[in-house]
Amino acid sequence: MSKKDSLDKFKQSIVDLNLEQTLDVTKEALKSGISPYEIMDTMREASSVVGQKFESCEYFISELIIAGTIMKAASDLLKPHLTGGQVKYKGKVIIGSAPGDLHDIGKNLVIVSLMGAGFEVVDLGIDVPADKFVKATKDESPNIVGVSALTSTTMMRIGEVLEALKASSMRDKVKVILGGAPLTEEFAKSVGADAYARDVIDGIKTCEGWVSAT
Numbered sequence: 445m446s447k448k449d450s451l452d453k454f455k456q457s458i459v460d461l462n463l464e465q466t467l468d469v470t471k472e473a474l475k476s477g478i479s480p481y482e483i484m485d486t487m488r489e490a491s492s493v494v495g496q497k498f499e500s501c502e503y504f505i506s507e508l509i510i511a512g513t514i515m516k517a518a519s520d521l522l523k524p525h526l527t528g529g530q531v532k533y534k535g536k537v538i539i540g541s542a543p544g545d546l547h548d549i550g551k552n553l554v555i556v557s558l559m560g561a562g563f564e565v566v567d568l569g570i571d572v573p574a575d576k577f578v579k580a581t582k583d584e585s586p587n588i589v590g591v592s593a594l595t596s597t598t599m600m601r602i603g604e605v606l607e608a609l610k611a612s613s614m615r616d617k618v619k620v621i622l623g624g625a626p627l628t629e630e631f632a633k634s635v636g637a638d639a640y641a642r643d644v645i646d647g648i649k650t651c652e653g654w655v656s657a658t
Contacts, residue, residue, distance in 0.1 A: 450476065450478060451482065451483070453465075458490035458491075459494060488562045490515070495644075499645055511560075512557055512560070533563055534652065535564070535586075535651065535655035536584065537558055537563050537564070537586055538566040539554065539565060540567070540572035540576070540580075540590075541569070542572070542593040542598045542602045543572065544598045545601075546570050546571055548570050551570075551590075551592045552567075554623065554641075557645075558651065563651065568580055574609075575608060578608050578609060578612045578614060588619045588651055589609070590621050594624045599627055602622060606620065606635050619638045621638060621641055622640050627640055
């Protein structure tokens with residue numbers, strides 16, 4: 445099988461939501477000498493196709509979750525073959541659930557989707573205090589900070605994160621995007637965030653727009 449055929453098969457296996465085939469093709473591609481960076485680039489293409497299918501209502505949230513799980517599994521196979529300095533990321537995102545929020549399903553979907561789209565992602569986990577967001581912003585120098593909340597109670601604590609970033613003089617160094625079921629664009633503006641993502645694809649597009657403009 446030619447390199448092009450192998451990469452095309454890899455891409456299609458992700459689009460078809462076939463975990464077993466994706467992993468098999470990933471192993472075969474690596475064994476045949478195909479660069480892991482080319483495989484990563486192809487994964488980004490597959491992620492884009494999955495996003496298009498979601499936007500056209502051919503795929504739904506459940507399919508996005510499956511695709512994200514598949515890309516995460518393929519990424520885990522590729523990681524040992526990647527040299528950090530050679531990876532060209534679009535940008536860097538740190539992301540975590542708001543203080544007090546213990547939900548991570550939506551956040552994890554965003555993470556794997558961002559990875560598939562070519563971003564380096566630092567996951568801060570759930571129930572992340574404001575000072576931890578600040579420390580990660582200082583230590584990691586991200587382009588973007590993402591905060592999620594899935595309850596009306598914890599969403600009110602997102603303002604703590606924005607205030608802490610402002611107090612530490614880090615707010616102007618990053619873009620802040622919010623996401624989660626109870627949030628709205630109006631709420632995002634009220635706490636001083638740069639954007640609200642109504643769903644995963646919207647969030648990815650916003651992040652891509654930010655880094656392409658820098």
